[in-house]
Amino acid sequence: xxxxxxxxxxxxxxxxxxxxxxxxxxxxxxxxxxxxxxxxxxxxxxxxxxxxxxxxxxxxxxxxxxxxxxxxxxxxxxxxxxxxxxxxxxxxxxxxxxxxxxxxxxxxxxxxxxx
Numbered sequence: 724x725x726x727x728x729x730x731x732x733x734x735x736x737x738x739x740x741x742x743x744x745x746x747x748x749x750x751x752x753x754x755x756x757x758x759x760x761x762x763x764x765x766x767x768x769x770x771x772x773x774x775x776x777x778x779x780x781x782x783x784x785x786x787x788x789x790x791x792x793x794x795x796x797x798x799x800x801x802x803x804x805x806x807x808x809x810x811x812x813x814x815x816x817x818x819x820x821x822x823x824x825x826x827x828x829x830x831x832x833x834x835x836x837x838x
Contacts, residue, residue, distance in 0.1 A: 724837035725798035731834060733816060739768050739792035739807055748814035750821060750834065753780070757805035757819035758794050762787070765809040777810060785810060794820055796836060 727733050732747040737758055748758065756777075765771065771788030778784055787810040794805045803820055827835040 724835055725796070727834045728832070730832055731828065733834060733836065734797040735816060736795045736797065737792055737807060739790040742768055745797070746814045748816040750826070751815040751817055752821070754815050754817035755819070756808050756817040757803070758817065759808045759810045759815040761812050761814070762809045768809070771809070773806070775808065777808070796824070799824070799836065799838065801838060
């Protein structure tokens with residue numbers, strides 16, 4: 724089990740092709756995808772493997788580049804095959820990842836994650 728005091732963020736590592744990065748990602752239980760990275764990352768990652776259409780919270784739609792890649796939560800030895808979406812302006816860890824773990828939001832102070 725790991726614990727993060729940087730509520731509600733977790734340190735993660737992700738890889739798309741030869742690009743690897745370690746970042747703090749906001750846990751977003753309303754995001755059905757795996758990992759969203761800022762749209763500007765598409766410049767670093769190159770052409771996507773897919774283009775997908777996402778419905779936003781305001782009921783508008785957006786197209787985004789998507790990549791096949793891997794995600795790891797720091798401190799947990801499990802690699803997750805993921806669709807990584809270039810969308811928005813921050814790193815969001817979605818249900819596609821967090822549903823594979825036990826995640827406890829401890830009184831708005833800590834996050835505990837375990838397999």
